[in-house]
Amino acid sequence: MTAYRELLPIAVKAIEQASTLMRRQTPGALTTKGDRDVASELDYRIERELRALLRDLTPEIGFLGEEEGSSGSGELRWSLDPIDGTANFVRRLPLCGVSLGLIHHQRPVLGVIDLPFLGSRYTAAEGEGAYVNGQPIEVSSTAILSEAIVAIGDYAVGPDASGKNRLRLALTAQLAEEVQRVRMTGSAALDLAWLAEGKLDAALTLSNHPWDMTAGVAIAREAGARILDRDGTEYTYDSSVTLAATPALAGQLLAAVQAAEALAGSAHER
Known part of the structure; x- marks a missing residue:
């Protein structure tokens, strides 16, 4: 080949x-x-x-x-x-x-x-x-959330947007309490490219469309990023979310996503 x-x-x-x-x-x-x-x-x-x-x-x-x-x-x-x-x-x-x-x-x-x-x-x-x-x-050396600039994907539109945005809003609130700054650029490819270049320390997208993610994931990985699904397994084509970060931040951001999921679930039940 x-x-x-x-x-x-x-x-x-x-x-x-x-x-x-x-x-x-x-x-x-x-x-x-x-x-x-x-x-x-x-x-x-x-x-x-x-x-x-x-x-x-x-x-x-x-x-x-x-x-x-x-x-x-x-x-x-x-x-x-x-x-x-x-x-x-x-x-x-x-x-x-x-x-x-x-x-x-x-x-x-x-x-x-x-x-x-x-x-x-x-x-x-x-x-x-x-x-x-x-x-x-290569990705930055940022290792603690309080020093991290984190990009998040756009809020959802279309079917069940309100349901999907409960998690996105909970995640925004969770990150606002922990990271240095939250950014929403409106381009997943740009987020991943800037992560690879060290301009951002993490890029979180609560979806996984191959056309949005494939190039950026390949570039960020080669620059040293860790890229995970929502359960902490390595990212694949079939992942439900794209959590990309410096190796030192990946676990901390995964915990933030999981905390936001719990919060969004509790809010939905009330």
């Missing part, structure tokens, strides 16, 4: 095409995806163009896109979020980017994230380290 690193130039070529479109094109028409959620015309264009490009360059590798689902098959599968942080992009907030990862046997093994309005491109392949703009990166 081709080494993962040999696929990095192909992933970078695809990301460069998408990033150029983000810088040069407007979002275009918006399509409602459900309660308070939209996709832009450019989301669809990027996904279709990259699907076609990667099909031509790597026909043996399947593809999963956020907007139009799966195509192809095989042990390897590309996973794309054409614009991670669409709401930010539409409002001209620079916290958005393109996220392309590779999955092998349900495990993220390669990732490229480009933040076109911040001038940062993150790359990693399993066993090869993580880089930003060609320079090696």
Whole structure:
């Protein structure tokens, strides 16, 4: 099998095409995806163009896109979020980017994230380290929660949003009591990339969509992050949450998540 690193130039070529479109094109028409959620015309264009490009360059590798689902098959599968942080992009907030990862046997093994309005491109392949703009990166040495800056994912919208947000609000309250600062950027890919670079000390997302997580998990892991599911087992494609942190913080943040789950459950029962 081709080494993962040999696929990095192909992933970078695809990301460069998408990033150029983000810088040069407007979002275009918006399509409602459900309660308070939209996709832009450019989301669809990027996904279709990259699907076609990667099909031509790597026909043996399947593809999963956020907007139009799966195509192809095989042990390897590309996973794309054409614009991670669409709401930010539409409002001209620079916290958005393109996220392309590779999955092998349900495990993220390669990732490229480009933040076109911040001038940062993150790359990693399993066993090869993580880089930003060609320079090696690693997670911070932060070891105690009171010194940690922790990013959390967006609050839920759509079906059962109020139920899902009980846990998110409980977690926000729990973290506010313990960490130095809580941040919500609106982009899971950016959170994981900034964790890998040491700008953040943890990134907690109480969901697990492969297009959101694959590239960032691959990059953060290669930078030294520990990435867990809600029960403390190692993160996989099938995990229900994505808890990513410096190794010294992972257990402490897992305890915070579990405390928030207990609090949210108690509130629901009352």
